[in-house]
């Protein structure tokens with residue numbers, strides 16, 4: 001394992017190019033399993049989660065070829081039905097193969113993903129939605145096994161706009177017989193990207209980006225080519241880092257419309273934001289003012305930006321309250337941040353953050369992708385040296401994090417971990 005070593009404090013300035021979205025890429029790769037031909041994905045980030053998903057697809061019988069940020073997936077051969085525990089345990093998003101495999105093969109066997117560092121993360125809504133379409137599931141020996149005749153289009157009302165459940169049901173519905181309607185569907189830009197790709201491949205999906213998605217099933221999808229949407233979470237992380245380090249950073253190749261609420265919150269905290277065509281300039285002078293912030297499904301404030309925002313508010317001029325509504329265990333990294341001199345008290349799904357003038361560098365451990373990136377951000381703001389262990393988590397989701405931060409003037413490097 002390696003660790004990030006940061007010598008702070010540093011002020012970020014300059015331009016940073018935003019990569020394609022991790023959460024979109026992973027689902028488009030899975031959707032390629034439904035296409036009996038070649039799918040070309042462009043602007044694919046070079047991150048380890050994409051490598052893992054490529055392994056999952058290869059295990060299932062698809063061929064995956066990578067050339068820089070271009071990925072060619074060919075699922076025209078015979079596919080196998082089983083996604084094994086060794087892979088699913090490394091990356092939860094593998095559960096998304098369930099709907100596509102059921103739709104294309106009529107059966108699927110996928111390891112139950114279990115919980116992770118941010119919560120218990122059940123898949124009941126995925127299964128209930130697919131069952132309503134005619135799939136039958138058994139769970140045994142840690143695997144969920146599904147079988148079905150051709151899936152039938154139905155109306156599904158989700159009790160919560162889950163990203164993963166919306167995607168699984170949506171993908172299955174594309175090859176089902178008849179019309180499906182998903183109500184209270186998730187509206188995240190990555191789902192809109194998935195629908196855009198599927199429509200290019202011959203699917204009939206309407207209501208994209210609204211809480212009601214209507215899918216008219218088709219018999220087969222065709223080869224298609226698609227460029228991945230910019231990563232709003234990566235962009236948001238750099239925007240928050242610019243404000244936290246009182247810097248001046250321009251995000252290039254991003255989609256400002258997908259970042260509206262985080263940018264508004266940064267303005268409330270005192271930042272100056274200039275929105276352009278595919279660009280956003282973020283400038284900050286002095287410490288941020290306090291904020292009250294609540295995470296919610298899109299277009300609400302994204303839970304994935306809660307950890308970096310916590311770092312920002314840990315240095316605000318006063319006390320802030322941050323409420324986490326999406327994942328129950330997403331405050332686990334707070335103890336690490338407190339080791340860096342932050343004053344944060346967690347009560348249930350609320351965190352009360354009393355701002356301090358400056359964090360102080362310390363060795364800390366990264367529990368997951370976003371909290372890991374947030375701790376690096378803490379290191380950029382802190383006085384002295386910070387070592388963030390378990391760097392592998394961060395590399396799952398941030399393309400060339402060290403290079404991009406170094407390009408903005410940060411004193412950060414990757415080194416073999418000491419502990």
Ligand code: UD1
Nearest residue numbers: 023093121122123124125126162163164165303304326327
């Ligand atoms: C996706 C994203 C993740 C992001 C999250 C919310 C990917 C690979 N990951 O995760 O980065 O933080 O959306 O924007 O795209 N739930 C259930 N039962 C279910 C499904 C979900 O109770 O069947 C709960 C979850 O435990 C969680 C909440 O619903 O508390 C939201 O989860 P969901 O929107 O499904 O997130 P993911 O798709 O897992």
